[in-house]
Amino acid sequence: MVIPDYYEFGSRTHIMAGYDALEQIPGLLSSMDAQNPMVITDQGVSRAGLVDILLQALDSRITIKTIQDDVPADSDLITVHTLAGQYRKYGCNAIIALGGGSVMDTAKGVNILVSASSDNLLAFSGANALTHALNPLVAVPTTAGTGSEVTRVAVISDPDNLRKLLFTSGFLMPDAAVLDPRMTLTLPAPVTAATAMDALSHAVEACLCLGRNPLSTAHAHEAIALISQHLLPVILQPDHKPGRLALATGAALAGMAFSNSMVGMVHTLGHSVGSVCHAPHGTCMAVLLPYGMAYNLHKTQPLLADLLLPMAGADVYARTPPADRAQKAIDWVNRMNQRLHQVTAGAHAVCLREMKSQDGKSLVPGHLLPKIAHTALGDGSIFYNPEDLDYDDCLMVLEAAFNGAPLDLSRVKKG
């Protein structure tokens, strides 16, 4: 075991994962002396009937003060301020965030405002601007991917100034994350595939990047094992509760791992494709993951080789000669993407070129690749990637991922 010079690992979120995890919420809230929660969610979640399931599970043991279900797809300042007003109006003292990444981010933003009794979210943006614990926040994820239920980050956009505000602080970790398979049972197959691959990319990068450590690697390996065993079965049998729970658990584990170890180029490029083309984050990550692994191959060979065990299992691992294991892990991710492509009837894209919006339009036009590469250079995560990346490198990787062509390793400049 190689132990770095310095590392830190912490995830202070109370995890509740199980078939009746929702039923634990009243107990959780009462242990935090918070009896009057507000529920923050979005229309999609609400329409899918998940709010009803939540209310049913909570029974009458707790009084929900108000349910706010109009969080937009991209959490913004206005929504955060409006919701903070509602929180105060109804005299709430806790938040239940029910939804995906943007609901979580919005809830974290609201919690900052109401806990600090402030009306200016800007004052808390940046790294470690918070110095006090926030009010109770219970996160109930409805996708198994982003891991935001256990991360210390929130991204909230400021549309007036065309920018995204980043908030990072240990205090932003939700107090509890409730992982209940009922919340993800109805996720459509392509979304399930994309979000799970998103989680897988968190886990894989957590094992490769600068801040990796024994604890984050242990979490990441566990996540990879859960996702690789359960993803395909769940796609084939969407109402398989144990599988759904396993994916949700894997996503949370991956979230814990990467928020302690930092991430690298898959996230750098994934964020950039997402922000330039408004393409779904999970799919971008799924497509880019094998390229990120291949690009860093020469720097991370042994680490990649270790991934083969949780990915493909002991038999494959033992059968593969040690020198080939890293490449085999990359191939495994490629094959997983292809299998998902097949079982979702082509809905899961295997290259950027194939990513389509609902009305069939191409989401990532080739002429935007230079712009994406340029955006990527400004992303902070580039610092933590094992191998350096400049504009040309980003473009080369993007072009390969665009066409679904294998990365030409001879073009990777080895620093």
Added chain:
Amino acid sequence: MTALNHFLCRTKTAFGTHALDHLPFDLSGMNARKPFVITDQAARDAGVHMVLARACRDTYLAPGLATLTDAGDFETLYHLFVDKGYDSIIALGTGQVVQTAKALNLALCLGPERLRSPADPGQIKGPLLPLVYIPTHPESGQDTAGETSFSGHCFVSAHLMPDIAVITADTMLGTPLAAVLDSGLSSLAACCEVFAFSGNPFARSYAYAGVCLVMDTLLPLAQQSDHGDLLCQKAGKHRRLPLAKLTHAAAVSGYIQSNFPNLKTRQAGAHITALHPAPSATLSSGLCMALALVHLLENSKDTCPWLGKLLLPLTDAAHYAGVPGPGQPDAAVRVIRELLQALYETLPQGMPETFDEAGLTPRQISEISNLLTYAHP
């Protein structure tokens, strides 16, 4: 996976050569400007507090230092803290120092009366003051667990877990071999038990790292002992690294014990220690736990679905993958037995290898044996 997995570890682990350098930033991130450092005489004599002082230099933090001499100090500490207006606690030491720090934290947040006559010692609703734990020895996991006892009352709450555990070779002190073994074996037992018998992936991740850390360090540490000296006492910083790793494992086992208060190995350990009114150095609770672990694993070899996987942290990926599935449980148990055997050989006088040798009667052994089984679907 079991029906409900819950896990909570409030502690952030900061480990490594430069871990203390990062502490001021963490403190200021928790709005702690005037930490109250509690330490013990041994740490003070070794000058460990100066390492901490150096790390705080030029950070505009204003730490105060108190040295723990005996239990009667508690009130003095309490008043000192209140009078001087400190805002956080740093426990620089192991065992008594940490327990005192936790109790002090309770007294400060809930009032000293609550500590003496607890209405409901189990129900503590946080948050408490920021508590930083900087160990000087490997211990049994009690330090990072969410519990403390004060004047006979036991307080249990996750809020009692330290906010940060800073584990670094810089603050490690020479430790007797017996204490090293006690700590290592108890961490190993706790982590192995959870890894082998719990389907909780969150706990298993911590346990995995804990097992790896012990397997990495315990035997080499024991083998460098010459029995007279404290281990690593005269060693330079890098030579004390294994001690820090073992302490890291102990911290991890503490996190696990907080979430699994009813570990069988721990219960059995307590049971055996209770049977031996005067536990000698050779029959520490860690050793009892290790013996119990072997017993437990043997008992459940055929029923426990995750036992074979234990071979992975006990050895490595290549070894694990090389053993066919059905052989893995046996192989795992064998590794632990071999470790105990090897440790046994490093000791001058006899270390019991079985309950029998430990002096338990057959009746007692069967009692414990009954304790040491898991019912599995």
Added chain:
Amino acid sequence: MNIPRRSKGFMGSIMVVDLSAQTIETQPVSRKVYRTFLSGMGLAAHVLYHRIPEDADPLGPDNMLGFVSGLLTGTGSLFTGRWMVTGKSPLTGGWGEANCGGHFSPAIKRCGVDGIFFSGISPKPVYLYVDDTAAELRDAAGIWGMDTVETETFLAAQHPGARVACIGPAGERLSLMAGVSTDQGRMAARSGLGAVMGAKRLKAVVLAGKKRIPVHNKEVMKHISRICNKWVQFQPPFLPGFLTAPVGALLRIMPWAFTQDGLLYKILLKKWGTVSMNQISVEMGDAPVQNWKGSNRDWGFFKSLSTNPDVFTSKETRKYHCYSCPLGCGGICRTKGRHPRTHKPEYETVLSFGGFVLNRDVDTIFDINETLNRAGMDTISAGHVVAFAMECFEKKIITLQDTAGMALEWGNPEALSWLVDQIINRQGIGHILADGVARAAVRLGKGAQRFAFHAGGQELAMHDGRNDPGFALHYSVEPAPGRHTNGAWLYYEMYQLWKKITGAPRMPLLYAKARKYETGSDKAAMGSANSRFLNVLNGAGVCQFGAFLGIHRIRIFDWLNAATGWHMTPDDYMAAGTRIQTLKQAFNIKHGIAPRDCALKGRPAGDPPMTHGANKDRSIDIDILMADYWEAFGWDKKTGRPTDRQIAEVTDVS
């Protein structure tokens, strides 16, 4: 020749361009040179010492112009985006150097070299273009005459992704105050090296290389960077976030002084940039006023209020970070006037065209800043020349006839703008002034020399040696004299070198202010440590503002070892700093400079002492300070000449 094995941290070779012969050659540099002089400025000193003949005309073909990057640039370290232009200075006739941020520094290394050196004179205007496949001189006739922003915009469009350093009209017209510009307004301004570039008919250097910069241990580099970044983001609990003029006044009035912790300055820099010091400096007596004759009395709180830091941040549309900088003291501003988009003026510029000429009009400062940036001219020297002209006008040495009727009255914004344009265009009185105060005073005669303040020909900066005699010493004693970046007692306090190196006197937390004005061996030790450490910084390409965090917080020596794989101690690196200092001094000796001649004279040295204000009654024992400093290096106390053996030691390296 000694072909280096795979280098780590540095690239291991230099590019040498002969503009007369139009040839380009890449030459390997032995690893011994790097170990002896590091890279960056040290490497340049090594190259130029041997290659510039002693009688070289600074504007002639024999002079060489070097662009160098730092050893730590591009290695995963922070604050290491500094690059330097070097050569024989036409202003001083000796060692010339100018230091700049932006994004040009990594571009040099990514072309596979640590420095690019030019000799000769091109028959026609050219620019150098380098990428991974080619290095060639290209015709610059079409861009000759463009200002720096136009030039850079044009070349960037021609070569997408390339980084550009160029001169503006000032350099083309051989103004000895001309500098080299990058990022549309960051300037390697001092020593008049823009004129050297203009004389060589080299309009620009355009770099598009994509090579990786090799590093010995990148993970260790980044771990050190992480903790350094934590310090940058760290908000010390007990320091007030807002400090303005009253704090400066307090520092002036108090009879004792605190040893300054750079963490305080970091907070100011992060919030406002260098303009944070606009008012504090005046109040505490650090900023010279009215051509060195005024004081905080003449430029009191309400007069300087129009330049308070918030005025500048209110115009800021975004922060500007140099390469690898986590702090971001720069800014891009939107202003009224001819050029709406401009870099936020720096403290030096604001004071040079503010208090130094008694001007309260901020819009004029913004406008002049952008005008000079575009012309490619040093704002500090230009400010000095303008103040000098105003004083000459006051003393009737310059008359309305000389100025075509423009009254050069103190603080007249209109006169300022007019005069700056005249100087840039070398028109009328501007032609006399365009080569700096020393030459202008000679040209004007009539006793104008009494009002021309410089060190060895280089105009001084906006920091007053009468407040901090360290500035006076370093203005006078350095091979490239007259600049504020060389050193000061304040810098010494902030570097906190005593925490890592031997022989650096430890500063007490609190000391009697009078001590600052004493001379003594501790001052010599502080001064020499400043110089040696700065040489390490310039060899490594580290920003001084980063170094102000304190050497225990920005672990430069650890970075250097991690980048190169060397096992050198901090003292070893400081010894390299000594060697570089000796080599630069030897350069000056070789070129006939008498180090004594650079000593401050007149007002900046407190001769005569001020009769009012913060620096009242203070004069500087500059001769003693200089002699002690030279002695600390083991050089001749009277002449500042290193011993023959010392010179041989640093010149016999290959």
